[in-house]
Amino acid sequence: MTNRGLMSNRPSSLLHSYTWCVVILLLGFCLTSCRSTNNPSKLPFGFLDTPVGGQPIQGKARVSGWAISEDGIQSVEVYVDRDFVGRATIGEARPDVARVYPNLTGSGSSGWSLTLDASLLPEGKRELTVQTRSKRGAYRDLASIPITIIH
Numbered sequence: 001m002t003n004r005g006l007m008s009n010r011p012s013s014l015l016h017s018y019t020w021c022v023v024i025l026l027l028g029f030c031l032t033s034c035r036s037t038n039n040p041s042k043l044p045f046g047f048l049d050t051p052v053g054g055q056p057i058q059g060k061a062r063v064s065g066w067a068i069s070e071d072g073i074q075s076v077e078v079y080v081d082r083d084f085v086g087r088a089t090i091g092e093a094r095p096d097v098a099r100v101y102p103n104l105t106g107s108g109s110s111g112w113s114l115t116l117d118a119s120l121l122p123e124g125k126r127e128l129t130v131q132t133r134s135k136r137g138a139y140r141d142l143a144s145i146p147i148t149i150i151h
Contacts (some may be wrong), residue, residue, distance in 0.1 A: 044069035044134045046110065048143035051128070057118045058150040064113035066094050067142060068104050069134040076112040076142075079129040080121055088114040088130075121149045 046067030051057060067073050067090070076088040092111030101107040112132075128147045133139040 042070055043138050043140045044071075044073060044132045045140065046132060046142045048130050048145065051145070051147060053145035054147070056148045056150050057116065059118060061116045061118060062113055063088070063116050063128070063130070064092075064111070065130065065142060066097050066110040067112060067132040068097065068101060068107050068110045069132075069138070070104065071134040071136040071138070072106055073110070073112075074133045074135045074137075076114075076130060076132045078114050078116065079131065080116075080126050080147075082127070082129065085116065085121075086114050088112040118149050119151060123149050123151050 044067055046065055048063070048065040050062055050064050063078055065076075067076055073090055076090055078085050078088060090112045091109045092113060093109060094111040095108060097110045098108035116128075126147050126149055127144060129144040130142045131139055132142055
């Protein structure tokens, strides 16, 4: 496990606090109700640790990294040449991510991985894309890198 992709200087707060109020004027009376909340509708983020761009892939290869979101991670999916090849296992231990993002729930179990069977893919230069989706439906491409499939 490496610390690749981790920011050493993080913002003091990854969540933004919002307050909204409803004011009703009725027969000369003013009724006010206010509520503060954190806005958790941010994009998930993370990193692809393996493979690295340009790496030749042969046989069964591990595709792995980490992904976090204020909303939690629903899925991490892997594509080759924009074709779906599999859904990664999520929830793997990542104490390195937890150290950098201690205030984000789930950062310590933000790891994900998938075993890619290169023998099922056409030989040659390909594009590997990893996409993550939060539990509230926000999604982001974590990486899109060139790979070479070798049989």
